[in-house]
Amino acid sequence: MYEAEVGDDGRAEDPTVNKLENIAADVTGKEAALFCNSGTMANLIALLTHCTRGDNVLAGESSHINKSEKAPFMDSIGGLIPRFFETDECGAPEMDSIQQLMNEHEIKLLCLENTNNFNGGTCMSKEQTDAICKAAHEHNIPVHLDGARIFNASVHLNTPVKQLVDSVDSLMFSLSKGLGAPVGSLLCGEKTFIESARNIRKLLGGAMRQSGVVAAAGIAAIQHEADRLKKDHEKAYLLASMLKNNDKIDIQMDNVQTNIVIADVSPSGLSAKTFESNLLQRGLKVKSITGDHVRMTTYREITKDDIIRAANLFNAYCDEL
Numbered sequence: 001m002y003e004a005e006v007g008d009d010g011r012a013e014d015p016t017v018n019k020l021e022n023i024a025a026d027v028t029g030k031e032a033a034l035f036c037n038s039g040t041m042a043n044l045i046a047l048l049t050h051c052t053r054g055d056n057v058l059a060g061e062s063s064h065i066n067k068s069e070k071a072p073f074m075d076s077i078g079g080l081i082p083r084f085f086e087t088d089e090c091g092a093p094e095m096d097s098i099q100q101l102m103n104e105h106e107i108k109l110l111c112l113e114n115t116n117n118f119n120g121g122t123c124m125s126k127e128q129t130d131a132i133c134k135a136a137h138e139h140n141i142p143v144h145l146d147g148a149r150i151f152n153a154s155v156h157l158n159t160p161v162k163q164l165v166d167s168v169d170s171l172m173f174s175l176s177k178g179l180g181a182p183v184g185s186l187l188c189g190e191k192t193f194i195e196s197a198r199n200i201r202k203l204l205g206g207a208m209r210q211s212g213v214v215a216a217a218g219i220a221a222i223q224h225e226a227d228r229l230k231k232d233h234e235k236a237y238l239l240a241s242m243l244k245n246n247d248k249i250d251i252q253m254d255n256v257q258t259n260i261v262i263a264d265v266s267p268s269g270l271s272a273k274t275f276e277s278n279l280l281q282r283g284l285k286v287k288s289i290t291g292d293h294v295r296m297t298t299y300r301e302i303t304k305d306d307i308i309r310a311a312n313l314f315n316a317y318c319d320e321l
Contacts, residue, residue, distance in 0.1 A: 006212035009035065010202060016212030020219050024186040027222060028171060029162035032194035034187045035215060037206055039148045040068075042172035042187040044077065045204065046144045047109065049197045050170070053079030055108035058101055058141075060087050062118045065111050065146055083107065090255060091116030092124050093132055102139045110136045113146040114164070115153045118289060120252065121236075121260030123153040126164050133167035145171035148185070152178045152258040155229045169193070178229050178259055179221035180300040183214050225300070232259040235298040235307050242311035248318035259298045266292040268321055275317075284313040 007014040017035050024033035036042040043065055051057060059066050061084040083105055086097035093112065101107065112132065114124045133143045145168040147153075154161045165171050170189035175181035187197055201207060240256040243249065248268040251261065263286075265275050272288035279286050286294040296310070 001213050001216045004212040004216035006210040008207075008209050009211045010207030010209070012198075014210070014212045014215070016219070017215040020215040020222075021186065023219060023222055024173075024188055027161055028165050028173070028186075028188045030165075030171075030188040031191040032189065034194050034197050034201060035211065035218070036172075036185050036187055036201060037183070037208075039146070039172055039174045039177075039185040041201070041204065041206055042185040043144075043146055045197045045200050045206070046170050046172060046187055046189075047078050047080060047111075048200050049193060050109045050142055050144060051078065051080055052108075054081065056081045056083050056105045057109045057111060058083050058085055058098065058107050059111040060085060060091065060093060060113060060116075062087065062091060062116075063111065063113045063146065064117050064148065065113070067118060087116075087119075089119075089252075090122040091119030092122070092128055095131065095135065098132060099135060102136070102141065107136075107139065107141050110141050110143045111146065112143060112168070113148075115149045115156075115258050115260075117148070117260070118262075120255035120262040120295075121149065121152065121258035122255050123156050123257050125157060126159055126166070129164065130167045133169075142169040143167070144169065147171045148174040149177050149258065151226045152229050152233070155226070156233060156257050175218040175221050178232060178299065179218075179225045181214070181217040181221035181225075184218050186218075228300070229259070232298045232300070232302070233257070235259075235302060235304060236261050236296075238304070239296060239298070239307045239311055242308070243314055246315055246318050248321055261296045261298075262289070263294050263296070264292055265294060268318065270321070279314065279317055282313050282317055284310055286314075 004016045009017045021033040057080045086094040115121045150173045175184045240261045250264040272294045276288040289295045
């Protein structure tokens with residue numbers, strides 16, 4: 001990062017950013033890519049590029065785009081109308097629900113997510129993605145993928161990222177989630193789509209000068225961190241395994257596929273917020289994501305010893321209840 005060659009990214013004159021975008025386009029098999037400040041910005045730019053005000057957008061109700069980004073996307077900025085398809089227990093879209101909504105409404109864009117954050121980091125296979133995209137394309141509907149953790153899905157499914165996203169029209173992936181870079185996300189798609197997206201990024205204040213400093217870390221993350229993600233997955237499964245026999249919580253082991261563990265704390269009679277607060281006092285950080293669920297995420301700096309300590313703290317707290 002210190003030695004990165006930098007310039008004005010707003011004019012496509014930052015050589016390190018340009019290199020990062022070329023690498024991202026290559027690894028996803030798309031024509032071009034755009035470096036964005038965050039995944040939220042990248043998803044917003046994608047929706048504003050694909051759609052205009054008043055358009056219907058299909059998405060999962062539990063998707064990150066809806067649960068975490070709904071207000072700015074659908075209402076105040078995008079002016080879009082969300083339509084929610086049904087999902088299975090792993091968060092994967094139900095094809096019959098998608099078909100019904102496409103027949104009932106004039107849909108401008110279909111949004112998918114891989115991995116499914118609020119379902120515990122579960123993965124959608126290439127076959128599932130291809131089938132949904134085929135149905136959408138038959139209705140002339142483009143597909144955007146929130147692939148914040150697509151590299152985690154790639155490792156779990158033992159399928160190259162390029163193959164997993166081959167049938168989607170655009171996608172976002174994060175540099176700062178599993179890949180471990182300090183900041184940034186990439187929006188990828190056809191060249192003409194990215195050209196339009198670049199103009200929208202400028203309007204949103206996303207063009208930066210000297211951003212090669214952070215782009216350099218993104219290059220290192222893509223080139224050197226993807227293969228390491230399997231270790232994060234193993235640690236997440238170890239954590240879940242050490243907690244699964246705790247009668248104060250419930251963990252769906254089939255959903256522990258990547259680097260996320262979600263625990264349903266309702267058997268304890270306490271709220272997720274209470275768990276979050278009380279565990280923090282004992283030295284363990286978890287995140288309440290619903291009234292009854294807390295999330296724990298493994299990443300680059302988490303060691304096996306950390307996992308064992310976390311499980312012991314969690315179980316000891318539950319033993320006190």
